[in-house]
Amino acid sequence: MLSLVLPGVGHAQTTQPPPAPAKPVLFTNFRLFDGKSSTLRDGLFMVVEGNTISQIGQGQPASSEGKTVVDCGGKVIMPGLIDMHWHSLLAALPIQVILQADIAFVHLAASAEAERTLLRGFTTIRDAGGPSFALKQAIDSGMISGPRIYPSGAMITTTGGHGDFRSLAELPRTANQVSQAERDGANAIADTADEVRMRVREQFIQGATQIKMVGGGGVSTPRSPLDMLTFTEEQMRAAVETAADWGTYVLAHAYTPESVQRSVAAGVQCVEHGHLMDDKTAALLAKHGTWLSTQPFLSEEDVGPLAGPSREKFLEVTAGTDNTYKLARKHGLKVAFGTDLIFSQTLATRQGTMLAHLKRWYSAAEALNMATGANGQLLAMSGHRNPYPRKLGVLEEGAYADLLLIDGNPLDNLDLIANPEQNLRIVMKDGKFYKNTLNA
Template structure:
């Protein structure tokens, strides 16, 4: 950890009380739900607690999250990227009270009395970044370990990785599949350091679809028997409209903010070719309608034109990946208003070591990346940024590096806007299920105080964010300093 990191016993601010109440209700619901959710809570809590006393799990040597500052924090002498403007603003001051930005003013504040003053030395303040396709439980462990280990160990690794994710400058993530409800609760309640999490819950797929890692010895599926990944809450298999509705509702009663479905094959599942189609349009629509009943939306994993078009026809609000889409498909997305949430995969440096069919499948994905972004620009699609880093502790350190790949198609200002305010707009689609009702991804009065202080100008040099340990001087989330190398 940086020498200036604030630590201390947990203090829950009044502004967070509604979130704690909500998490307690969700906990009560989980306690009376399926066995997999009860087990997920117990193991998640154990993981959270153990991470506090096993510093070897984290390079940062996990500690209790910091106290909220005792006094309002006054930032002075900085340049501001607010998440929306393509240019920096100078001559400002900013006041953080509790977990919220209470003032951004021009010139000098009327008084600094009663405030902790932070002189930023002319450095750039920007919003905390948002990763729209992150897997908290799957990011840092090899796939063999995930499939063969007790789920408790997977939760332990995730709790350690959560703090590292936050210190890389990603103050919010949308988890695109996995039983992260307990981890989210531990972070929100101040038990553990980590980013805000928008959980999707189990990845819902069909028999043989992407995410169905069952060994052939588990076939045929009879008498409602669930595989271990299903019992752990990582995957849910549904093969009829009614099953889709059931699995979607199961995620919501555990606290999902949006729902993830698999619409095509994937790279890491050995027996699901990219071109395969999983759910029918009616089955996809069943998920969309059920999510709408809960006031939120569905995201669908899909690569090919056929699977994207089927998802859009079913009313899906967010398409994930789509690296193989064509011009007709991009035009259809633009007309529907669907979001494209995708990743700038360029080479095998962006993925954990591959073997077998996965090698050719990933090569096909990377070959389509350039055309996908060009089509997105041509048709004016709403594009969100995510990384989808999986199964490698080493790769997780490249989270910021992945953002720099966007320079091939976007200016640094456009890339930063995508990773902050644009991603914040997509998060807001969770509507009634949104656990964080204030604005994210922007720095303005009334927004959450999630911010970074960058040593250099990322609007001129986006590569600064690829080295967060050196170039991020402050990481603040929810008004708390998780990293501060400046003297107040």
């Protein structure tokens, strides 16, 4: 396949997506982390047929005839990683390019980044806002390589809320006026409950698996302070009810106690970020069983170049990270792992590094369970809109064959995940080998 160079974004996809193996694959001589346990299991074999794990057994298989045998050399097999807060079209390009370039260029850059995301070991992502429907279709059809995508479609916000990147020249908004970002599917602005219902339904007819609502201000939107509130409780509830009518759920962008509490009161089932929440808010999340999908931001190394108000807001968010995870542990919250790495191809390579940050609050096994089995449980909440009905994030019979072979024991050294090029020997997604260096 011809490898093209896109200015500022590196190479396009480097190889054709692999074909499905001609025969069932038999894995032997490995240690298993299944995405649910706190320890490794030894003395097993595993058979992959098509895109599914058909058998996990103890000891030696009765026969290897008719199968492709992969001797793992005592290395660790684990589920493919899941990033619950990824922006497929925002990860590889600076924000200035995204706001000014032809949307076709943005999609080409996203295609290139999709392959790199998969080779980092992230076999599934939940897209937390952006027009990723075509990218998902191209991946699912085998046209290009990339992770499974659970698309949210356009993030739905209010006038002046996070995600409203319109220039002042585009104001005042009129009834028939739609910004370029809205036409491209990056965001959708709604200022009444009826507009919310319409915007939610627009995402579903394009293939959204869940809905992203903006409950407050954000870091990257320069004119939305973190402490602002967007939708009223009634308006947010309109989104929750409409999503329920479609058999799925709403995730809400919210940092502050007020925005998180309003989201929970409206029935939102997953809160994104929450870095500024207090003890009362964490207790409310626990009472309602609401998921907290947050990101372990530690320093400016975990963000692209920022200046002015955006940098100040990110430093405020980072200052709250430690307290957020401590409150989550104190109240036994259901916590999902995501990275929210945007606007930099270099920064995107830190997905594994972000996962390794979790060792400040969790054991390696707890962190890996969060990024595999627990995240898989949250993905399954998309219910009737779930495009991938088998289990994800776990290695068990009947689950999708999304798996990694790691050179080393990640339960002893979580930092192995941060260097995927060296430490990932196999990346399999949907039963296909996207990377296999065992014989190299």
